[in-house]
Amino acid sequence: MSGETMLELEYLLRVLIAAVCGCLIGYERNNRNKEAGIRTHMIVAFGSALIMVISKYAFFDMPGQADVSRIAAQVVSGIGFLGAGIIFVRNETVNGLTTAAGVWATAGIGMCIGSGMYVLGIAATIGMLLIQIISHTRLFYRHMNEHSYLELEVDQVDSISKLNTLFETNKIPIYSMSVDKQKDQSIHIKLEIEYPKTRDKKDLLTLLSQQSFILKCQY
Template identity: 35%
Template sequence: MLDILANDTFIMTVRLVLAAILGGLVGVEREYHQHPAGFRTHLLVSVGSCLIMLLAFYGFQTYMSENENYINFDPSRLAAYVVSGIGFLGAGTILVQGYTVRGLTTAASIWVVAGIGLTVGAGLYTPAIITTVIVILSLYLLGKIDFNFLSKAQKNNIYITVDENKSTLTSIISVCEQLDIQIKAISSERQEGYKESSVIEYRLYVATVEEKTYYALVEALQNYEFVRKINIDAK
């Protein structure tokens, strides 16, 4: 029994399976919230990182033993390449939509999962498990907390319903800029119930301004024929 536990193949198998489990757990949370990189991506990143670490530890043992007088090998070099190279995969999950940048958290989770895989590959099981728990709790619980109270500028919502085929978002943004309204983020959603044309609702999240500025915005937007409805949720 002890011989099996000490066998290199058994050790590598355990580490690969544990890396898959820990990386997959982080991926489940991302999958549940429908983010670009989900369960399979995180699992593969973790297992792949673990495999590279195992390669660094076990892959060159025979070669080094045969050439120990000529070889100076540092296993951490392969780990460094994984940490730097994973940035390309993380960058693929970042999406820029108007004034909104999405995917940064998912990119960060991929980067952390790579670290978890490397840690498991190095045999540091406890730090890897603790990190996995911290990551899952931070992604799941902290995502439910509204941190707007930390911002000095309170955000308000402006809902603008327009004819999609006739409108341009740049025109709306231009009006806001002329009135010195700072747009923090923009999202859009297609509206149902308008049979005669395709209608979309733009949601502008802006910093608080004076009430007269909102009136001026409504007056300016009403001059556009494509604007159907304007609703301002000011706090």
Template identity: 35%
Template sequence: MTQFELGMWGWQALYLFEAFILSTSIGVERQARHKDAGTRTHALVGVGSALFVIISKYGFMDVLSSNVKLDPSRVAAQIVSGIGFIGAGVVFTQRSHVRGLTTAASIWITAAIGAACGAGLFLPALVCTVLYFIAVLLFPALMRLISPHLGYNDVLRLRYVDGHGTLRLILSVCAAHDISVEGFATHKPKNDKAQSAGGERIVSANLEIRGRENAELISDLSDLDGVISVTRIDGNE
């Protein structure tokens, strides 16, 4: 084994380690948001993509000759199409809404970052990782700033006492605030802990709304008789 081969192997190990660090950081953000694809999935996608690129670059050097010529991009090119199968597994449709697109995109960009690390393009991989966090962390805050001037989508989680016309009152308050209800998914827990002190059933519901942001909406919903809590949840998928 020559000194050149040892040095090349050392760089390849460094590329894999870089891919692991950057892809894991993206996975941590997804897992913190309780998404289906978390730290392990992103780490494996990033390292796997890096290894495929390394194989594509160095894995066939022993068979090269004047009669054998290889395209070093052929193996790496299959990452783009192959990663779509994983991304498709986290995308699903609920009513008329598509969920999981951001997580699917994070898996896709993680594969690209891993491939860049495998190719030795560490700076573009690092910049791409930084841009990812700008998109998922700063863009939602920016949208909250400009949403008073634009129509927006939001998701509210409500807990209320069932059987007292509370749902009708909730929809009436939304209409009074010029908020349209795009979806309303309810869940009635069957365990005893879900019941109030008076033995009445507590309903948990996700209310998908569209309209101009109104700070008084949550306050007015919370003041309704029978409503226990109203919270805004992260609709970023």
């Protein structure tokens, strides 16, 4: 096997490692039902690593004739358009900022591994996961609004969108949602929400019990 082929296999390995790192970050985001999940983060890391490899090594036959750093630089600005598509405003509430920032950071991880800095790229992936996990713990939010956990049963899958709309209308952020379909065709939902300490939790239960599509609700 020629030296050139060995080099290209190493470049391929970099791209694949970047995709795995993107998958890990996307898995955590997907578990929290965020706008960008496994596929988005994998493709972002994969693509940015590929572009970084091209930027570093594809112009050896043109020494001094091209500013190769400009190709990699376009990843940083180009990923902003993808991030802007994730962020949206509904009922005067901004959603998707953390996910957009995560996609931007994932692109950086892909570029890092694509340039051959494996240790830094993998360490950055672990750091990203720790930030995302720790920032959703009760300890992190102990001085802010209270994080509460709700269990609901709704009558059908379409009720999930109604539930999201209900919480958005009342400006109650949902941080995570797990959905489990029951044998009787009802849907069991576990929610992690941020609820103002100045408001009584009973008010929320009263609001939820008044919705015809909600069969049961409890903390």
